[in-house]
Amino acid sequence: MNTDAKIAILGYGIEGKSTEKYLQSHGFVNISILDGKDIFDDLKKYEYIFRTPGISPLHPAFVQAKKDGVVITSHIEYFYKHCPAKIVAVTGTKGKGTTSSLIQKIIEQSDRKCFLGGNIGLPPLNFLDEVTADDIVVLETSSFQSFQLDAAPYVGVALMVTSEHLDYHADIQEYVDAKADLFIGQKSSDHLVYNSDFERTKEIAKKSLAKKYTFSLDDEHEGFLCIDGEKIIKISEICLLGKHNWNNVLAAVHVAHILGVSVADMKQAVSEFSGLPLRLEVVAEKNGILYVNDSFSTTPETTLAALESFAEKDAVVFLGGSDKKSDYSDLVEYIQNHKNVVPFCFGETGKILFSLIGEKAYYHEFLSESFEAAQKINTPGSVCLLSPASASLDQFDNYKVRGEYFTKLCT
Template identity: 40%
Template structure:
């Protein structure tokens, strides 16, 4: 079968992780590639530039990177590039086809695809599903927003294999295909620094289910109103997930156990205290993974063993160490108020939390209420550009029992301060509720720096 992109002129807009993968894959399969990036050529990773040039890839960088896009048959946008940018829309109006790394993968992949989306828990749930499927003897691949671009492993996939993709709103916003199994976790509002509104964010997420058929499945968390509405957007069979109610078919928590109810069979999966992942929100993730694995046909015994063994992902409520009767957790992946709230509700010991960073135009009202009402919080160290906004939200929510501390100076000094004010037997939690760009390149660097500081105590 002839490769549909062979010989086609393709502009890859944005040389991030997915852009590099797209350019490489399409060039290796006979397409004529021009990489477009707003950075100057000298600012791009030079080893990558050399590799792509050896494949015949051309570059147009700097101020003119969006010019003459109508000269191309296809335009592959990076996740951070909005599809409604005027140069892209003009090119489409003149006959070019706008697509994305994710859409190309969906078009070409012959394996079964499980897509996972939500405001929090995507990476953890996606990883759990992969581990459960592999433990059941199935060939499974993991990619998408969690790290590895799926075109990097597309040629390894075969019919009958399973691909689990973590899908963000950036990847879903113009997706024209939905996965065979769609998993919808907690959905609130996020990335309002990129999306024009909460409604646009929600509409982008809908694409994970809106193109499904009656032969597909949608796993939906019924505990969140914004998640439940996805059920109206799909023709697929619904499988429900909840920590508070029983649904058939579904996976739910009852009497401190996770149960599944499929095809009339009511089955205990695991005691919640045996689940290695900390926090109630991770029980939601576990239930969603159980639902997806159950659809595929994985046994309760295999699922149980996976949940007992999986410790979680780096930078997601990651246990760093215990030192002088204090326990340190790295939750740097928390870049929204909702994720920080979930982290604060995960512990019952006295704790100090480090909150703040750069703005994503989030609403901190609920976070402020959590800081005021959380009975275990003794200190909130406020840092970064959003410290003032968070402090204001806390004060508006009431009088906090926790002490509000201005975290100033270098990050090492801030971590040491949080450690000093935490009582023995307590927890020091980095869960910023914000992006990191005012102090770090990304959440990973922030989390690694936190771990380095703590491990050097």
């Protein structure tokens, strides 16, 4: 790409601004920013278009632009093609941020420089100029970013893949295919670590030519998490709440093993890692009641995992938000069959869940009203859990704002 090439950056969010800054700092002088209602007008006049992840590469305007000879690329694809270091890419419906952050912590424990970016932390072009061949880069990667990506990581990680983002993707198969695009370009000298507990993840793994490593909740033996039968860390030493997080730990230590990190460094890093904010985060304990903020949980599967983490306790759970066309049947069945779980529903999907769950559920329009009502039945020794099983956009700007609001209610 010549510095005088005609370039359009389509979308001017965090990635778009980072792309512009990087290209300008490297002498590119013919950059147009397309942001607003007319962004798809006359795309054929550009040689390269950097697509925002928020717009599908299957958009008719992109399809036509390709026919007109325009190269459609993206922030993350450009990074791949210019990064001198080995890249570890993590994808999945949930667990990406926790696993990516833990991988970074383990690698840094081994006194090796590790950059974290993608869908978490910084846009990777922000730090590309600092990366050397001896470093490791970990990229948390969403389906929006991997969709038709013309690049592949040295080490790929495929976590649990279930139904998600059906407000963006045409159907579940397109979502799965978008995840698989991250690994299709892998070579036999690359590596793929994947969760064999999920059929769709196994389907994705089949599309990679990399050397493959599986992990599963079956990799627990005598109170330890194991790799190939070798005991790596005592489960009692893991700070992360929830059995589902064992899979995130297993994925991270598999990656560390591939990269030559010692077991001692793995143990040290895992035992010190308490997770990310708003992922089963204990935010208060009052009058014997544990208040847990899991606002990041935007799917029924992750809410089910959260409830299973507190299976031995009485639990009030707050459910609801904006609709992503999710299948709630397994979550509803669990709640109906567990007397210790009392659901307080709110918002758009709260109405749906209230109807599906039936007589044991409560419904209020707003989270604050649900929270106030729940305090009347909370008892010492119980858990008060926000794990909404839904996106937040009906009442909040994003899951972080929702989580911060819940924390204020608790404290």
